[in-house]
Amino acid sequence: MFLKEYFGSIFSSIKSLLTGMKLTGYYFTHHNKIITEEYPDNRAALKMPERFRGEVIMPHDEKNEHQCTGCQSCELSCPNGSIKIITKQEIQPDGKKKKRIDTWVYHLDMCTMCGMCVEACPTTAILMGNEFEHSQYEKKYLKKVLNKPGSRLKDGVE
Amino acid sequence: MKTLLSYSFSSLATHMHNWLKNVITNDLLLTVTELVIIGVCLLVFLILLAFFLGYMERKVAAFMELRLGPNRVGPKGTLQIVADTVKLLFKEGFTPDAADKFLFNLAPGIIITTALLAVAPIAYAKGFQLWDINIGVLYISSVSSMAVIGILMAGWSSSNKYSLIGAMRCGAQIVSYELSIGLSLISIVVLTGSLSLNDIVESQANGWWIFKGHIPVLISFVIFVVASTAEINRAPFDLVEADQELTGGFNTEYAGMKFAMFLMAEYINLFVVSAVAATIFLGGWMPFHIGGLTGFNHIMDYIPSSIWFFSKTLFIIFIIMQFRWTFPRLRIDQLLNLEWKYLLPISMVNVLLVTLMAIMGWHF
Amino acid sequence: MLLGEEDHFNEEGEFVINIGPQHPSTHGVLRLKVWLDGETIKKVEPHLGYIHRSIEKMSESFSYRQFGYITSRMDYLSAHMNNQACALVVEKALQVEVPARAQVIRIILCELSRLSSHLLWFASAGLDLGGVTPFFYAFREREAINSIMEETCGARLTQNFMVPGGIITDLQPDFQKRIKEVLKQFKDNYHEYNEILIGNVIFQNRMKDVGVLTREDAIALGCTGPVARASGLSCDIRKHYPYDGYEKIQFDEVILTGGDSWARCEVRMAEMLQSVHIIEQLIDNIPEGDIVAKTKNVIKLPKGEFYQRVETARGELGVYIVSDGGSTPYRCKYRSPNFSNLMAIPHISKGHKIGDLIAIMATIDLIIPDIDR
Amino acid sequence: MCEIHKLKMTNEELKNSFAQIFPAVTFDETGEFLTAFIPSEALLPVMKELRSKKELYFDYLFCLTCVDWKDHLMMVYFLNSKTHNHTIVVKAKITDTINPKIESVYDIWKTAELNEDEIFDLFGVNFLNHPNLRRIFLEDDWVGYPLRKNYVDEHMIEL
Incomplete structure (x- = not known):
């Protein structure tokens, strides 16, 4: 009885070990199943999903116009304080003074890519971009100004 | 019948000897010079071998794990291991403050020396053997068990608690598994009647022991492979290092060149045990023959003996690597149970069976 | 307290080692102080706080829309469930009805992340025991799940997809197709997990009769999730206190009575299949409609106290909000599953070997940021 | 499952049983769960009764926390x-609030050990008879109790 158990355990153990070796042996000989990618080499083919949240961007159209009214709801909704909007008073052609953005400061180093600013934006002036390679040698490069120099608010956006 | 490669090796050695004899007249100096030349050649060979095995292990692991493996340095990543070696060379070889500095620095040397000593009696090809000692099997089993001294030394002198536990595990593990290795080697010694590796290879001229010796020899082959995996501390028996438990075990505190020596010793040991297994069970450099098929046997004979030897060795190395990349690690008490409850009793009974077989002449 | 302030041996001749804070198998910066007698563990004392970010304190300054996002960083493998708990507690306080479509999508994504979390457990359990290869097999499927998360939610781990009232955006068009592909891939490869690790005799011997947690101890220690269910304790929040429409779904609560590491493994392996089963029920029946219920721009909770629990991949996550009627929580407490499960380690690892401690840690499956919060 | 539902007490029954243990209790039923208010001195005997009494048998302490009401x-x-x-x-x-202390419930529920450590660490409540009261998250020499409302963080960076 003891011997039967003893040898039975040996055989079942060897069987389970051989099952595992069969699997690794199978994958050793089937190189087409390889799942890893050679990352920087596949950059051309690498396409991030459209919704991927990599950074906050502010799209400008060909006339260098953005849609940000400077309402600061993104600044309020940001949990980390990574957005700072500096506004200025701009004199309109009709002589009225209006609040416009001066600089839209984005601290990428503090951003957690939660996307709440984009959710809060009433004019869809900002979006989440797909760029994810943000490494820089110095922290100061991570502080970005999103509105381009000389850009202005698109007409009709309030 | 002499194959090309083995012929050229022995004749090369003879030419060399004759040439040196003309240049150097002093007998002692001649011997020393020849030893130095052989030593340098051997070292270069072993370093290259360690490089190759390191590369092979990475690729084997990678393919089993659905990865590409090294692919950046050199074509197909072949120079990766060179890059790693260069990195290790330039790394600071620091010694911990609380360490026993003499022993700490001595330990890698001892480990690599024991690894190198075991290389001596291996027959690489027909007529190509560094040292045809008549007690080759005994020599190898005794030298390889000396590795425990180096590991204990490294673990104790590091003054690191993890290292100490690793070293203590090593003591228990290597001492236990020596027994099974010895017994499984004895079963072939019994069949051959000689301790010389050369004789053992010669005895397999008409068939390798693994085919001739029925199931008992197969069992001792399996036991030898398992026990020698444990002897050289490779997964699943790598409790001495046990990255996930002891963060590296005995070599936790080592870095740079000293660590590289441990790594090299590991690969040399891997080569040695595989070579011994190939020599003893798979016929060493003997070609594969099937009785009766003369034509087939002739074709087999034309394959150089060194190729036979290295392909058999590589096969066993591959098996041992596959163990490592397939199985999880054992626990220390299970490791000892495996030896004392399973491998040792089985190999003892097995030696009896083999002896009976040898006396009655039941083998082919 | 400095590391290594004790000598190698204390006065009783015990050997004291620190496992962590930097150790390969603590899965983070947990430090276990272990008193050893040879290889045998006499006592374990956890030391925490290496990744303490005071999420509870931070939540006190966040609005009710913001405070959920940071919980993705607690148990980062159950980010959806954590966000869901925060969304649910606000919904409970405001008595908002979540649209049916949002509920179903929530469940699908939660079960998907439970599946991916258990896959990561499988991967790291193999790794902890020295088998590196299972890691990659599990990550193959996990990668596919993460891609879906990336395509749908915009991030792989810290999704921040569930907001008070529903979900943040609608699904992407080929969501159902992608999920079906992943489920097929998972089911096709499920047998490999058994072949490479679960069925392996070494793995089974390492796991069986190791770290036995009895039912009584599981209750007393406050263990939840697969750890408690392996001890025979029925504690699935999805069954006992259903939320988001779990009451309408057919699934089994996996309960085993072994209580050892092996039972914990089996519970998780079975729960993977249950998650697949849940997703399969729902994937073709996602109702049309709104994805988010209307809530005010600035959410203010009524004065009072609210407690909401969800079943994350590791157990019961409770969110306790004390509101003083303002727009930020007055006090926010997360009853995290790992914090309670951690207590099981000192309790059950006594008398085992160091290797067993690693196996126990692997099967308790701790996420350290969730412990420290 | 049926048996469990049969034994499950309603809020009224719970109130009655609780009042038998500790008559001076006050209740609040506005929240999700029945809430009982007891003075901190009476905690330990009441808790022991709650745990051991057959018809109550509260064996699972699933959340333990503290709120600072200034x-x-x-x-x-x-x-x-x-x-x-x-x-x-x-x-x-x-x-x-200067030197708060309360009896530890570690003897009754083991899960209290780390939870009480946490409360000691972040609120400064001293738990009497706790087996190993220590600061688990913060450093031992940390000044102040961060989750108190009057805690001022000198290292805070204004954005």
């Missing part, structure tokens, strides 16, 4: 019975 600290114990599946919240008021 003039007092409120310990909150969420209790559940795994046998009967009823839940109660016990609140104990600590009026002394």
Whole structure:
């Protein structure tokens, strides 16, 4: 009885070990199943999903116009304080003074890519971009100004 | 019948000897010079071998794990291991403050020396053997068990608690598994009647022991492979290092060149045990023959003996690597149970069976 | 307290080692102080706080829309469930009805992340025991799940997809197709997990009769999730206190009575299949409609106290909000599953070997940021 | 399952049973769970009764926390019975905010050990008879108790 158990355990153990070796042996000989990618080499083919949240961007159209009214709801909704909007008073052609953005400061180093600013934006002036390679040698490069120099608010956006 | 490669090796050695004899007249100096030349050649060979095995292990692991493996340095990543070696060379070889500095620095040397000593009696090809000692099997089993001294030394002198536990595990593990290795080697010694590796290879001229010796020899082959995996501390028996438990075990505190020596010793040991297994069970450099098929046997004979030897060795190395990349690690008490409850009793009974077989002449 | 302030041996001749804070198998910066007698563990004392970010304190300054996002960083493998708990507690306080479509999508994504979390457990359990290869097999499927998360939610781990009232955006068009592909891939490869690790005799011997947690101890220690269910304790929040429409779904609560590491493994392996089963029920029946219920721009909770629990991949996550009627929580407490499960380690690892401690840690499956919060 | 539901107590029954243990208790039923208020001195005997009494049998302490109400600290114990599946919240008021202390419930529920450590660390409540009271998250020499409302962080960076 003891011997039967003893040898039975040996055989079942060897069987389970051989099952595992069969699997690794199978994958050793089937190189087409390889799942890893050679990352920087596949950059051309690498396409991030459209919704991927990599950074906050502010799209400008060909006339260098953005849609940000400077309402600061993104600044309020940001949990980390990574957005700072500096506004200025701009004199309109009709002589009225209006609040416009001066600089839209984005601290990428503090951003957690939660996307709440984009959710809060009433004019869809900002979006989440797909760029994810943000490494820089110095922290100061991570502080970005999103509105381009000389850009202005698109007409009709309030 | 002499194959090309083995012929050229022995004749090369003879030419060399004759040439040196003309240049150097002093007998002692001649011997020393020849030893130095052989030593340098051997070292270069072993370093290259360690490089190759390191590369092979990475690729084997990678393919089993659905990865590409090294692919950046050199074509197909072949120079990766060179890059790693260069990195290790330039790394600071620091010694911990609380360490026993003499022993700490001595330990890698001892480990690599024991690894190198075991290389001596291996027959690489027909007529190509560094040292045809008549007690080759005994020599190898005794030298390889000396590795425990180096590991204990490294673990104790590091003054690191993890290292100490690793070293203590090593003591228990290597001492236990020596027994099974010895017994499984004895079963072939019994069949051959000689301790010389050369004789053992010669005895397999008409068939390798693994085919001739029925199931008992197969069992001792399996036991030898398992026990020698444990002897050289490779997964699943790598409790001495046990990255996930002891963060590296005995070599936790080592870095740079000293660590590289441990790594090299590991690969040399891997080569040695595989070579011994190939020599003893798979016929060493003997070609594969099937009785009766003369034509087939002739074709087999034309394959150089060194190729036979290295392909058999590589096969066993591959098996041992596959163990490592397939199985999880054992626990220390299970490791000892495996030896004392399973491998040792089985190999003892097995030696009896083999002896009976040898006396009655039941083998082919 | 400095590391290594004790000598190698204390006065009783015990050997004291620190496992962590930097150790390969603590899965983070947990430090276990272990008193050893040879290889045998006499006592374990956890030391925490290496990744303490005071999420509870931070939540006190966040609005009710913001405070959920940071919980993705607690148990980062159950980010959806954590966000869901925060969304649910606000919904409970405001008595908002979540649209049916949002509920179903929530469940699908939660079960998907439970599946991916258990896959990561499988991967790291193999790794902890020295088998590196299972890691990659599990990550193959996990990668596919993460891609879906990336395509749908915009991030792989810290999704921040569930907001008070529903979900943040609608699904992407080929969501159902992608999920079906992943489920097929998972089911096709499920047998490999058994072949490479679960069925392996070494793995089974390492796991069986190791770290036995009895039912009584599981209750007393406050263990939840697969750890408690392996001890025979029925504690699935999805069954006992259903939320988001779990009451309408057919699934089994996996309960085993072994209580050892092996039972914990089996519970998780079975729960993977249950998650697949849940997703399969729902994937073709996602109702049309709104994805988010209307809530005010600035959410203010009524004065009072609210407690909401969800079943994350590791157990019961409770969110306790004390509101003083303002727009930020007055006090926010997360009853995290790992914090309670951690207590099981000192309790059950006594008398085992160091290797067993690693196996126990692997099967308790701790996420350290969730412990420290 | 049927048996569990049969034994599950309603809020009224729970109130009655609780009042038998500790008559001076006050209740609040506005929240999700029945909440019982007891003075902090009476905590330990009441809790022991809650745990051991057959028909109550609160064996599962699933959440243990503290709330700082500026003039007092409120310990909150969420209790559940795994046998009967009823839940109660016990609140104990600590009026002394300078040097708050309360009995540890470690003897009754083992899960309290780390939870009480956490509360000691972040609220500064001293737990009497706790086996190993220590700061688990913060450093041993940390000044102040961060989750108190009057805690001022000198290292805070204004954005």
